[in-house]
Amino acid sequence: MSRTLFIDADACPVTREALDTARRAGWPVVIAGNSTQNLERRIRRDDPRDPEHARRGFWVGVLDVSVGADSADFAIVGRLSAGDVVVTQDIGLASMVLGRGAAAISVRGHVFRKETIDMELFVRHEEKKVRRAGGRTRGPAAFSSEDRRRFRENLTRLLG
Template sequence: MQIWVDADACPAVVREILFRAAERKKLVTTFVANQNVKLPPSQFLKSFRVQAGFDVADNEIVARSNSGDLVITSDIPLAAELIEKKVLVINFRGEQYTENSIRERLNMRDFFDTLRSSGIQTKGPAAFSQQDRKMFADALDRILARV
């Protein structure tokens, strides 16, 4: 298993959890972003910088990930593509996406896009909390315990 991180929107606290998990489990963890990602020295931590542009990092993650890998992202369309490849996907708040849950999430995303395009204001996601941090760490531990 390899871990891939959609790093452009990854909260710093999630990065820290991933740094420790990569060392503990000796798993290569690659942070994909369109900017430099500062990483501590480690043979297990890698950064992959892509060109700026719409979905460039997402496309790179899809191309490089394999069945059984783990991807950390909050990007719903990216998660849907990865699930088709049998890649495990969790978001920054620890929710694991499945074939069933991703369809529901895609429908909600499309619904909110329609609302926004018709001029209706919608709220963004809630601020990242200590509970979110714990839920992410717990979800990651459950997945890595199987490795």
């Protein structure tokens, strides 16, 4: 059974790195996002686009979903198999991915774990409560070259 790398393309700054890593590892890729995004822009012209034309197991497909909150997330979860890997910034999606026996990695290279995902969801929930009450929470640090390096290293490890 072939494992697949899914990319939640909503504001994903490491799509190119994910595709390069999948090419080297011979993993198929599905890029999921809403139809207003130009999902094709990171795909090379010579990349195989379906399993029939795969090279060393690598091919890349696009999953256009409707515009709407979490559309891409639910499209990905509905197609997941145990052993797949998902690139996402969304802790909620990461939680669903782990529940399906797949792996999840953030765009900053954080590999989500079953042992800690509940705490990450709790922190997200508490921060949202503070913002709804008019408070402020600290946003993420600027995306850095160190984040990009960590992402490549950890994704390479996940794809084996």
